[in-house]
């Protein structure tokens with residue numbers, strides 16, 4: 001079965017949150033959710049990016065108006081910088097304080113960076129911080145809202161990982177090397193995307209098997225977006241590899257379909273799809289040896305992330321009151 005945009009159901013009355021919704025796959029995901037009637041909130045790294053992204057999304061919403069099957073959803077853009085865990089906490093606090101947002105039906109953890117120059121953020125390699133740790137923190141802070149929503153109706157939590165998770169040399173993360181500048185940027189990307197898979201497993205371990213919160217992760221395909229723009233092409237080999245990848249890339253619109261499948265398809269509930277990894281376009285995929293990830297690897301990652309967040313944000317990191 002291949003999922004298409006035409007199969008997205010009417011989402012009127014649902015609230016969706018998409019991180020990194022101002023560009024690439026997140027932009028197309030947010031646009032499709034709003035075109036099908038959802039109230040969509042995207043996060044952007046700065047106030048300036050939020051304003052720009054909102055203008056672009058509203059323009060795209062207007063120009064795609066003819067495709068709509070429902071009322072157009074409203075889109076909002078709020079600031080949350082994945083480089084800064086205090087920004088994540090501030091965003092979650094503001095979001096949860098909104099009396100007009102009663103539910104959170106769809107959460108798509110999508111924002112990401114790929115092969116930036118090596119940088120430490122609060123002592124943590126930047127790809128791990130942006131792609132994984134900020135999302136782990138956000139998911140933890142918003143879990144009570146998801147749990148309140150599931151009492152009313154089913155909820156989807158979608159984690160945009162990558163097939164890159166398969167290339168991490170081990171099924172567990174060696175946290176003694178989280179600040180090591182000698183590992184290579186690719187290794188750090190693989191590690192961050194393995195973190196996404198471990199987050200999906202960790203969340204599933206914390207919700208009951210009968211829960212109506214469906215948590216899954218995915219590879220969106222090799223998608224033509226801006227994600228490599230910060231990448232420094234060092235060698236002839238990487239230049240050739242990048243050129244080949246560009247030839248094979250799918251569009252951003254198609255790249256959103258794996259997320260949209262897990263976020264909206266009724267099949268997720270009818271087939272009880274949870275704790276799985278998906279490929280485009282709505283195809284379940286066994287993640288090679290990642291399927292054998294031990295519970296101890298999942299729990300070690302969960303606990304390490306919790307401790308790191310408390311070190312950076314403070315002992316009240318998980319308390320929003």
Ligand SMILES: NC(=O)c1ccc[n+]([C@@H]2O[C@H](COP(=O)([O-])OP(=O)(O)OC[C@H]3O[C@@H](n4cnc5c(N)ncnc54)[C@H](OP(=O)(O)O)[C@@H]3O)[C@@H](O)[C@H]2O)c1
Nearest residue numbers: 020023024025045081082083111112162222223225226227
């Ligand atoms: N493209 C692919 O082939 C591919 C393959 C596998 C997995 N993925 C995954 O798909 C996801 C989306 O990637 P994409 O290809 O759509 O890339 P993209 O076009 O570069 O979009 C990434 C989004 O993340 C946002 N972002 C980056 N750093 C951020 C920060 N510090 N704080 C807040 N937001 C931040 C970006 O904001 P700005 O708009 O301000 O830059 C942008 O909205 C990523 O998780 C990526 O790892 C992509």
